[in-house]
Each structure stands twice: as structure tokens, then as C-alpha cells.
Amino acid sequence: MTQITIEPARADRFADAEHALTGGGDGADCWCQWWMHAPKDFDAATPDERRALLREDLATPVASALIAYVDGAAAGWVKVSPRPDQPRLARTRNIQKSPEPMDDPDVWAITCFVVRTEHRSQGIASRLLDAAVEHARTHGARLVEGYPLDTDVKRFSSNDLYHGTLSSFLAAGFTETARPAPARPIVAKQLA
Template sequence: MTQISIEPARADRFADAERALTGGGDGADCWCQWWMLAPQEFDATSIDERRDRLRQDLAAPIASALVAYVDGEAAGWVKVSPRPDQPRLARTRNIQKSPEPMDDPSVWAITCFVVRKERRSQGVASTLLDAAVEHARTNGARIVEGYPLDTAVKRFSTNDLYHGTLSSFLAAGFTETARPGAARPIVAKSLA
């Protein structure tokens, strides 16, 4: 039986974060900086600079991401932190349709999933999602939001699925709060 465990992404686990992020998809290029930088800033940074920025992010007192381990080996990643800590969210037109104030630090956002190719379809993403909700709750979130893709409306590449899927969020108890695009819902879960 496969054993999945989740730990906060911290500076002393940088090698594990690196392994989780480099197993397929854009993680090895983005280094979880997409939501942290304005578009021009992101484009102006090198992959090595983004990697260094992630290392700095992992030194924060409250983890902004979680790492999944399958049988003790780093296999997945989820970004979850207060929305104001992910500044590109406030600049993203679709996400501005959220009914919650963009500058409210009690609203946390789950914005990125990465699961290594060899560990997909093993429950890693759903375990990460559940853990992200608990991490947000433990650290004072009032609401946690997600911006998944509705794969029932449109097919997406595996790379695009870093947002998560609507079906996974609904199964985890989220409800749809807005639909700024045909296949682009906003979902939320109250933690109060």
C-alpha cells in the first residue's frame, strides 16, 4: 500500500521541494513564482533567479506551500498562502471576479499543484488539496479559494492542470462562487 504524507515546504526541505517541482510540467521553469511576480518581472527573471526566490520563500515563518511524500520520497507540491502574498492574483482579471476582497489576508489561495509524472493518478493531488485546506485553517484563514479548470467543459493539457480540476475541489467540499470563463470557475470553502 502506498503511503502519502504531507509536510510544510521549508528551507531545510529545499531539496525535496526541488524534487517535487522538477518531475514534470512547468515546475522546473516557474519555481512557484508565477503568482509571486508581475508578468514583466516574471519574464525578466531567469530560471536560476526564480529558484533562488523560492529558496527565500521557504525561509518564511509560515510555509506558503506543502510537499507530498510517497513512501518517503518527495512527489508533489501545492502552493497555498494568503491571497495578498500572491500579488499576481489581484492583477488577474478572472480572479478579480471573486466575491471576496482581494486584499483580505484571511482569504487564502490554492494556486498551484505539481505531481511528478510517475506519481500521478495515485491520490497525491487530492491529498495535497486536503492538506492545503488544513494548513490554511491552522494558520487563520477564514476562506480558502481555488481557481481550477472545469475539464467537463474543455480538455486541457497536463501542464495547464497545475490549477487543479473543478471535480477535485468540489469533492473536497468547495463550492463554486463565480465563473469568469466557461471552463474557469472560482471555488471557495469557508473555514469559519
């Protein structure tokens, strides 16, 4: 029987983070830095520089991401941290439609999912979402927010699905709080 576990992404698990992020999609180019930097700074950084920035991120006392393991092998990734720690969110027009203050450190954001190609369609993204909510709750979040895609409104490429899908967030108990674009809702789950 397959065993799926979720663990904090820490510095001592950097090789696992690399493995999780490089199995499909843009993870090996982005290194989960998209939401961390202004567009000009992100664009100016090479993939190797972004990889080094990820290594620094994993050294923080509270993990800003989680890694899914399938039978001990890194299989997936989710980014979850206080919204102010992901500064590009505040500069993104659609996300600015959130009813929550952009600078509130008690609002956490789930912004990125990666599941290695060979582990897709096994419920790993849903397990990562549930674990991200619990991680935020454990570390004092009063609310966790997500920016998924509504695949009932529009078809998206698998690379675009790093945002997550609206149906997954709704199944995890999130509610829609805004819809800045037809297929781009904002969802939230109250934790405290």
C-alpha cells in the same frame, strides 16, 4: 503498502521542493513564482533566479506550500498562502471576479499543484488539496479559494492542470462562487 505524507515546504526541505517541482510540467521553469510577481518581473527572471526566489519563500515562518511524500520521496507540491502574498492574483482579470476582497489576508489561495509524472493517478493531488485546506485553517484563514479548470467544459493539457480540476475541488467541499470564463470557475470553502 504505499505511505503518503504531507509536510510543510520549509527551507530545510529545499532539495525535496526541487525534486517535487521538477518531475513533470513547468515546475522547473516557474519554481512556483508565477503568482508571486508581475508579468514583466516574472518574464525578466531566469529559471535560476526564480529558483533562488523559491528558496527565500521557503524561509518564511509560515510555509507557503506543502510537499507530498510517497514512501519518503518528494512526489508532489501545492502552493497555499494568503491571497495578498500572491500579488499577481489581484492583477488577473478572471480572479478579480472573486466575491472576496482581494486584499483580505484571511482569504487564502490554492494556486499551484505539481505531481511528479511517476506518482500521478494515485490521489496525491487530492491529498495535497485536503492538506492545503487544513494548513490554511491552522494558520487562521477564514476562507480558502481556488481557481481550477472545468475539464467537463474543455480539454486542457497536463501542464495547464497545475490549477487543479473543478471536480477535485468540489469533491473536497468547495463551492463555485463565480465563473469568469466558461471553463474557469472560482471556488471557495468557508473555514471559520
